[in-house]
Amino acid sequence: MADFFAFFGKIFNGEIRNKLVICKLVANFLICVICGFPFVICECLVLDSMYKNDDVISGGVRVRFAPSPTGYLHIGGARTALFNWLFARHNNGIFLLRIEDTDQQRSTKEATQAILESMKWLGLDWDEGPYFQSQRLPIYKRYAEQLVAQGNAYYDTDAEGRTAIRFKMQDNVIVLNDLVHGAITFDAAVIEDFVILKADGFPSYNFACVVDDADMKITHVIRGDDHISNTPKQIALYNAMGLRLPEYAHIPMILGEDGSRLSKRHGATSVTEYRDKGYLPQALVNFLALLGWSPGNDQEILSMKEMIEKFSLKRVNKTSAQFDNTKLDWMSGQYIKNTSIEELTAAARLFFEKSDIDTTRISIDWLSRLIELYHERFKNLQELVDQTRFFFTDSVEYDPAATDKFLKREGIPEILKEVYSAISPLNSFDRQGLEGCLRDLTAKAGIGFSKIAQPIRVAITGRSASAGIFETMELLGKETTLKRLENTIKNLDGITNVVGL
RNA sequence: GCCCCCAUCGUCUAGAGGCCCAGGAUGCCAGGUUCUCAGCCUGGAGACAGGGGUUCAAAUCCCCUUGGGGGUACCA
Numbered sequence: 001m002a003d004f005f006a007f008f009g010k011i012f013n014g015e016i017r018n019k020l021v022i023c024k025l026v027a028n029f030l031i032c033v034i035c036g037f038p039f040v041i042c043e044c045l046v047l048d049s050m051y052k053n054d055d056v057i058s059g060g061v062r063v064r065f066a067p068s069p070t071g072y073l074h075i076g077g078a079r080t081a082l083f084n085w086l087f088a089r090h091n092n093g094i095f096l097l098r099i100e101d102t103d104q105q106r107s108t109k110e111a112t113q114a115i116l117e118s119m120k121w122l123g124l125d126w127d128e129g130p131y132f133q134s135q136r137l138p139i140y141k142r143y144a145e146q147l148v149a150q151g152n153a154y155y156d157t158d159a160e161g162r163t164a165i166r167f168k169m170q171d172n173v174i175v176l177n178d179l180v181h182g183a184i185t186f187d188a189a190v191i192e193d194f195v196i197l198k199a200d201g202f203p204s205y206n207f208a209c210v211v212d213d214a215d216m217k218i219t220h221v222i223r224g225d226d227h228i229s230n231t232p233k234q235i236a237l238y239n240a241m242g243l244r245l246p247e248y249a250h251i252p253m254i255l256g257e258d259g260s261r262l263s264k265r266h267g268a269t270s271v272t273e274y275r276d277k278g279y280l281p282q283a284l285v286n287f288l289a290l291l292g293w294s295p296g297n298d299q300e301i302l303s304m305k306e307m308i309e310k311f312s313l314k315r316v317n318k319t320s321a322q323f324d325n326t327k328l329d330w331m332s333g334q335y336i337k338n339t340s341i342e343e344l345t346a347a348a349r350l351f352f353e354k355s356d357i358d359t360t361r362i363s364i365d366w367l368s369r370l371i372e373l374y375h376e377r378f379k380n381l382q383e384l385v386d387q388t389r390f391f392f393t394d395s396v397e398y399d400p401a402a403t404d405k406f407l408k409r410e411g412i413p414e415i416l417k418e419v420y421s422a423i424s425p426l427n428s429f430d431r432q433g434l435e436g437c438l439r440d441l442t443a444k445a446g447i448g449f450s451k452i453a454q455p456i457r458v459a460i461t462g463r464s465a466s467a468g469i470f471e472t473m474e475l476l477g478k479e480t481t482l483k484r485l486e487n488t489i490k491n492l493d494g495i496t497n498v499v500g501l
Numbered sequence: 502g503c504c505c506c507c508a509u510c511g512u513c514u515a516g517a518g519g520c521c522c523a524g525g526a527u528g529c530c531a532g533g534u535u536c537u538c539a540g541c542c543u544g545g546a547g548a549c550a551g552g553g554g555u556u557c558a559a560a561u562c563c564c565c566u567u568g569g570g571g572g573u574a575c576c577a
Contacts, residue, residue: 068577103576156575164575181506190504191573198575205577229505229572252507252570259569287513290526294514298525317514320570324512327527337540376540387539438536453536465538
């Protein structure tokens with residue numbers, strides 16, 4: 001079959017090329033039609049059958065998230081935790097938490113606490129643990145001594161007089177069969193003997209990791225691909241200890257917005273920072289899930305349930321991803337739009353109480369009206385606070401650019417006075433009444449409504465952009481609205497006098 | 502230095518040799534809706550890093566180069 005087509009190709013390539021390029025194209029087209037489509041159809045069938053059964057792992061899946069408590073839960077760590085969690089939930093497995101606190105200098109209780117809190121906030125519940133490596137010292141010691149007894153490790157004293165146990169590398173070639181990267185081959189000769197038990201009696205990372213993963217019967221190690229280089233050491237340990245290897249899946253790292261390693265200079269890097277900015281946890285989770293994984297179609301907004309259903313390590317890609325705050329904002333906006341007023345009000349209430357805003361006079365009812373008005377206008381609760389500050393304070397902060405452009409103009413005080421006297425007799429200070437009243441005013445004066453909308457907006461909100469003007473006045477209330485108009489008129493008169501217009 | 506990983510619009514991604522002069526989303530630009538902004542609707546620009554192979558056919562497979570990332574600790 002293949003020969004036949006090669007023969008065909010040669011004829012057309014060699015003999016007719018010089019004469020008519022079109023002939024070649026036609027020939028290619030024919031070949032394509034004749035031999036291509038059967039292949040396509042066959043492959044489709046084969047692939048289809050391949051796809052069907054590879055998602056469910058048989059046997060009990062056990063995975064872990066193993067942060068070291070040296071700081072807040074990092075965005076990258078959160079995504080690793082999420083993938084482990086999704087994998088466990090998808091396979092009805094166990095997700096356990098292990099705190100790798102073997103660095104006595106840098107580990108803190110506060111960090112552990114912060115990590116647990118962040119996990120809870122994200123909705124990543126664990127089935128076992130948290131286990132603490134610092135509480136398992138005798139186990140590591142036993143295994144380390146066993147390795148020494150076997151001749152796979154030895155005591156080593158450094159220049160400072162500290163004695164540790166070092167593992168003796170001896171395998172020639174170590175192959176890692178990674179679930180996302182495929183086979184990776186390492187030359188053990190270039191890996192130096194490494195410490196497994198430090199002088200202080202604590203295990204080193206690679207050793208503790210192996211001992212615990214084996215002891216906790218971890219079936220799949222899902223972690224950042226910055227650990228790929230550690231894996232041959234760990235495999236060597238498994239081999240020396242006669243333990244069964246887990247499956248490995250090294251997921252791509254999350255980089256900062258400039259493509260370099262995510263660090264403090266990129267701004268927010270911890271889960272708590274996003275919580276404190278007022279992002280909804282589901283939005284962050286959804287965004288994180290799509291960094292290095294996709295469900296395979298064009299769907300971008302997925303509920304936890306959908307993510308669990310669709311998650312597969314097979315669809316995790318190898319390329320590191322840059323964290324894009326702008327897209328997170330969009331996604332967050334989507335979640336906020338799709339969240340009910342009631343839920344948002346509850347979240348906003350807590351958030352406002354923690355902010356610098358005086359919330360003593362706010363009622364839930366009023367707050368829900370505010371949320372309703374701003375529902376599609378904010379990406380996170382901090383933005384809501386910033387946009388609605390003028391509602392809560394007696395001393396409005398005026399944007400100089402806005403006042404210059406819309407207030408400090410000839411005729412503005414007169415217009416505002418007209419507005420003032422038009423709306424002050426209103427009994428029901430609601431959006432419909434205000435709109436009817438002010439539209440009448442501009443119609444009678446023969447001017448466009450926009451002529452008065454912006455000056456009013458700046459006068460009562462201090463800024464040139466806000467929610468609808470009638471709704472804003474309604475929510476602000478008659479008393480406050482009139483007071484702000486009055487103050488603005490007074491101040492403008494003052495300015496007029498000083499400037500001498 | 503040595504070892505390892507990675508490479509599709511600015512960004513997140515679809516792509517499993519012919520469905521691709523590459524699809525979606527975001528961001529950007531333009532128009533529409535409108536009292537401003539946001540939102541929403543419509544349209545537009547925008548990518549297979551480069552070079553060699555393999556093949557009738559390559560974004561897809563192989564090699565090299567380049568670029569990015571990681572490791573090389575008694576950190577994890």
